[in-house]
Amino acid sequence: MRRAHSRFAAVMAPFALLACTSSAAASVIDVAKTAWCGCCAVWVERMEAAGFTMQVRNVDDLNPVADAAGVPRNLRGCHTAMVEGYVIEGHVPAEDIKRLLAERPAAVGLSVPGMPIGSPGMEQGSRVERYQVVLIMRDGRHRIWATHGPAAS
Template identity: 55%
Template sequence: MNRRQFVLTTLGALALGRPALAAPHRIEVFKSPTCGCCSAWIAHMEDAGFAVEARDVDQGRLNEVKASVGLTPELASCHTGLIEGYVIEGHVPAEDVQRLLAERPDALGLSVPGMPIGSPGMEMDGRSDAYATLLIRKDGSTEVWARHG
């Protein structure tokens, strides 16, 4: 949204007695500079209204980020996002992140371990594997947050 659209939307909302559009949720994403599926997932998040700040890092730094937020290798994928106190690991659908931010569970965040075909950023010729988005509890345990495919 550009400045003109924002001003017009805000003025229109005020005139109608409605709240203006909320600022988009900002997510910082750590990824390899050469990973195409990470870039496709970022586009998926931007299309869903998230403001994404992508940080291209080498694999060593990416592993440090994952370890610093408490991710275990079993939960890892190719990129790691940080948003409003939560970690978003891998190809998590935007609607799962939106639900997380709406419900605000006492948790570390969400993960789609590995790189399942058909998940956002991993679309391939209409194929889709069944996969689950996992809620990562602060003690490291997980539970299914959503099922896809």
């Protein structure tokens, strides 16, 4: 039990430090990703282009980070980020993050489960899949926050 608490504290320490400084440096996103993930690096570039300041750290295993942040396994993407106390899981578009920060719902954060083609960082020319951004509620439930991509036929 004590080891689990120590591991939780070690995983969350960078996020806690960011939370303490986020009011002074608004819209700083702290991203945990694997070193070999190119699409995560492109997502970081997209967020920087949208005006966010990015702090990136490479980790060997994202599961402890996502576990500590409260992201259910079925809603995970390929990177986990924190901004102003909210988790951002996967390839969430900048406009959805900005809306989250403006509306400040009582929630864990946003997720784009998986790696949908056409989401920020997953662009492949003109090919775009329809995908949803979900709001992760504190009780473990989730609801649709936004839908992107071509209209359903």
